[in-house]
Amino acid sequence: MNQGIAEITLIYALPLGISFVTIFATATTCGRNTKFAGAILSTLSIVIDCLFYFVKNTIIVQNVEGGILLSFFLLFLFGILCLVQTEEWSARVQFLLFSFCMLTGCIGTACFERPALVLTSSYSPTELVTHNKKYEDYISSFDNAYNENKEQGKVQVSAQNGDKQFDSDSDEDVELAPEVMDRLDTYADKAESIVDKMFDIMYAVSSFEPMEPNAGEMEREKRSQQALAINNRATTLNRKAIGIFHPLEAREAHTELVQASETIRSATHVLYSYCLLEDPEEARKKYAQAHDLIVIARRHVDKFNKIIQNLKTNNQPQQ
Incomplete structure (x- = not known):
């Protein structure tokens, strides 16, 4: 795969795609409480996207690794939304495990995978x-x-x-x-x-x-x-x-x-x-x-x- 296409996919297409899916899932959900929880998670996704794309290299480094980190966190939010929407306990356990795996991937990418990929405001x-x-x-x-x-x-x-x-x-x-x-x-x-x-x-x-x-x-x-x-x-x-x-x-x-x-x-x-x-x-x-x-x-x-x-x-x- 062309390197430029891969970078565009990981930095822009994948995170934004996950955000749009989260918003769409919120719009099609039933119940006032689940809509309210989905609206909060969707708003949080939009805020995080804006920080990543418009506040470059201040809170998080905007590169391929940053896009992967962002995607992991957005998938974590999406898993929480699915957990709130479902009523079956077996499905809730599955989405809970999915959210835990995405959060683990997010933390692992931020702290261990790339030494320079750090939240710069947290370090001297x-x-x-x-x-x-x-x-x-x-x-x-x-x-x-x-x-x-x-x-x-x-x-x-x-x-x-x-x-x-x-x-x-x-x-x-x-x-x-x-x-x-x-x-x-x-x-x-x-x-x-x-x-x-x-x-x-x-x-x-x-x-x-x-x-x-x-x-x-x-x-x-x-x-x-x-x-x-x-x-x-x-x-x-x-x-x-x-x-x-x-x-x-x-x-x-x-x-x-x-x-x-x-x-x-x-x-x-x-x-x-x-x-x-x-x-x-x-x-x-x-x-x-x-x-x-x-x-x-x-x-x-x-x-x-x-x-x-x-x-x-x-x-x-x-x-």
Whole structure:
């Protein structure tokens, strides 16, 4: 399944579908008491949906894991509604067990499945740093697997081509087949959406105003939450950049894309660390480091665009 379709399904289609089913079940129920209970549960579902979709990265992180967590909780509410509606004891026991399983899945997803998927308002900045570090370790496992696969791919290509070295100059001299160009165009289109999001995050880091040295605890807490939201976006984008399928001919360009996303993720983490430092000198260094990393990320993005443009230009049909 296409990754974008899967994300849309888990973040939007599944939670909203459960909410509509709950509302429909409330509208078709009989009895004033059950309608009243259904109205309360339906209202609660709508409120939770609004928090998830409109108050992004403040109460809960809006990503695939957040959509799964939301779906578990909405199914829990739906199970309670079914429990209230039914009159048979055997059915009530079944719906009670169903609701318990959904609540267990909700709590398990929130606390254990993804270290960074936390209710941010319940944690102090120091605790959030700990959770964020655990999530970085989780992401690094993807990076290591990606690097191992890349090295194995290089060995296989070297064996098949008589240990011939590949570089950007050789790419420019080889005419790509039409089907390869189609794959390249598909990859370039997907990568373009990632690059656009990269620029949004880089702008957010560059426009992040420095804090006053004597900023109060409330101000520091507010700014750290903003920086954490940016860091979560960068981490999610980094995963997308690593997982995007790329043809062999675009391996060098893809390496630059991954390097750019890695650098942006590092910049946002440094920015978040900056918000937690109380030493003015150390904070100033962290702030400058975050901006320096953004400059490096822009260079990787520029190199990526240049390589993709060269691949397309050198393989266009001659007039």
